[in-house]
Amino acid sequence: KQEVTQIPAALSVPEGENLVLNCSFTDSAIYNLQWFRQDPGKGLTSLLLIQSSQREQTSGRLNASLDKSSGRSTLYIAASQPGDSATYLCAVDSSASKIIFGSGTRLSIRP
Amino acid sequence: DTGVSQNPRHKITKRGQNVTFRCDPISEHNRLYWYRQTLGQGPEFLTYFQNEAQLEKSRLLSDRFSAERPKGSFSTLEIQRTEQGDSAMYLCASSSGTGGSGNTIYFGEGSWLTVV
Numbered sequence: 001k002q003e004v005t006q007i008p009a010a011l012s013v014p015e016g017e018n019l020v021l022n023c024s025f026t027d028s029a030i031y032n033l034q035w036f037r038q039d040p041g042k043g044l045t046s047l048l049l050i051q052s053s054q055r056e057q058t059s060g061r062l063n064a065s066l067d068k069s070s071g072r073s074t075l076y077i078a079a080s081q082p083g084d085s086a087t088y089l090c091a092v093d094s095s096a097s098k099i100i101f102g103s104g105t106r107l108s109i110r111p
Numbered sequence: 112d113t114g115v116s117q118n119p120r121h122k123i124t125k126r127g128q129n130v131t132f133r134c135d136p137i138s139e140h141n142r143l144y145w146y147r148q149t150l151g152q153g154p155e156f157l158t159y160f161q162n163e164a165q166l167e168k169s170r171l172l173s174d175r176f177s178a179e180r181p182k183g184s185f186s187t188l189e190i191q192r193t194e195q196g197d198s199a200m201y202l203c204a205s206s207s208g209t210g211g212s213g214n215t216i217y218f219g220e221g222s223w224l225t226v227v
Contacts, residue, residue, distance in 0.1 A: 004153075006153075034215065034216060036218075041223075042220060042221070043115075043202060043218040043219050043220040043221045044154070044202070044204075044218040045218070046215045046216060046217065046218075049214070049215045089153050089154075091216070095167075098156050098159060098167050098169075099144065099156065099216065100156065101146075101153035101154045101155075101156075102153050103151070103152055103153045104152075104153050
């Protein structure tokens with residue numbers, strides 16, 4: 001049974017800092033992993049999708065890495081801004097029919 | 112591409128009543144998912160459709176829950192005899208893909224259910 005864990009549950013950093021969010025999963029047989037952003041009371045917005053054959057993906061100030069063998073992914077945010085404050089969720093697709101989410105990291109960027 | 116649309120956005124109902132949520136996925140997407148999310152938690156998987164076939168159903172989905180996707184287009188999620196524990200945000204998502212590969216999943220804005 002696939003389990004996804006995100007640590008820390010909450011993180012507060014001053015504006016301008018670079019930061020890393022962590023995601024770990026128990027079953028390394030995955031098709032892909034996605035990172036999402038969720039603002040309070042809203043749906044989820046996809047940030048990056050990494051296929052199982054890839055090691056990383058980049059979009060603007062965001063870089064996501066994937067190490068299947070160790071069951072880990074990281075989301076790196078460069079030069080953080082107050083607008084980056086949100087909950088960040090990772091989701092693992094290991095069967096196409098059931099995509100499993102972590103509980104998220106609630107990020108707060110202090111001006 | 113108008114995105115994934117969910118209706119209603121908010122629903123307040125009395126315990127014991129039935130409620131139905133509708134999801135209109137992105138038109139060319141063959142995969143559709145329903146999730147439930149409570150405060151401070153990640154989305155919990157409820158059910159999955161590939162076209163019109165319901166291929167996966169979570170044990171979280173009790174007999175009071177039923178989902179359909181007629182003709183592989185929009186989907187409905189019905190909750191019968193609602194209980195206070197059903198209060199949550201119900202999220203619908205869609206994507207395209209064949210076999211074991213999958214593409215980016217797009218979520219709707221969610222439907223908030225409050226059972227009083």
